[in-house]
Amino acid sequence: MAVLVTGGAGYIGSHTVAALVERGEEIVVIDNLQQGHREAVIGGKLYVGDLRDADVLDTVFKENNIDAVIHFAANSLVGESMKLPGKYYHNNVYGTLCLLEKMNEYNVKKIVFSSTAATYGEPENVPIDELDRTVPTNAYGETKLAMEKMMKWFDTAHGIKFVSLRYFNAAGAHESGRIGEDHAPETHLVPIVLQAALGQRPHISVFGDDYGTPDGTCIRDYIHVSDLADAHVLAVDRLRGGADSAVYNLGNGQGFSVKEVIEIARKVTSREIPMIIEPRRAGDPAVLVASSSRARNELGWNPKRNQLEDIIRSAWTWHQANPGGYSAKD
Known part of the structure; x- marks a missing residue:
């Protein structure tokens, strides 16, 4: 069984691919290389394509026996999101919708989502807890929260279990x-x-x-990127073990x-x-x-x-x- 890593040629995605390689997982990566780098993918099978392309997703799911997805693919610049919110909704939210629909079609029921602590907006407590209110102050955080909510309803309707990981600064x-x-x-x-x-x-x-x-x-x-990668792999293990959907903060x-x-x-x-x-x-x-x-x-x-x-x-x-x-x- 393979793990599909979307955005696996990006910064955190490529380090997660490396963590999966180290434990001998079968890995499939899809990345449109808009921000990612082909050279960063040090293992697995790379498909260059966009999540919004149904033909690309059909090829990926048909050619590989995928049992879990780790989802990184998204635009993530806060300032740009305030100037171009449509770009962020189309790539982040619509892209995730396309992915979830194909996961349901091909009976893949586990997804780990690379979210953000920007979903909280201005913190009401420090340190921030998972139960704190989510009121994003920028379009980027709003799209990530919308992606989380979409996963919740796909879980309710189709049994696709998710783990959402919220964090601030990888380094x-x-x-x-x-x-x-x-x-x-x-x-x-x-x-x-x-x-x-x-x-x-x-x-x-x-x-x-x-x-x-x-x-x-x-x-x-600030969290070391390899520690973040480890958290994504542990979340896959938790879902494989039959755990219910959950949201976790990651902090140093x-x-x-x-x-x-x-x-x-x-x-x-x-x-x-x-x-x-x-x-x-x-x-x-x-x-x-x-x-x-x-x-x-x-x-x-x-x-x-x-x-x-x-x-x-x-x-x-x-x-x-x-x-x-x-x-x-x-």
């Missing part, structure tokens, strides 16, 4: 050095800081240093401020990394940290790489070896 790179983070444009703090360390950016912008936090900058949850257990990330990056890289304080961005909460106690208790998830220095060091190793990202190898 780091695979210990093998073969895969890492390469987005265009890059919007994530850790790779942006490392680009500054490499001289690819003149400085790192810090948006606000007057928040009610110890050093005045925003605090966020502590938050790190923007200045902490920069300071540790300076230590890891031995580079200056110029920093400029700029005005706050609208809608940036002071602290976003998710509670992962339920995932630890029910999935047996135990992050192994939870030191920020180790996370940044793994990313630095990859970025030094691949300063142009995957494109330098094309």
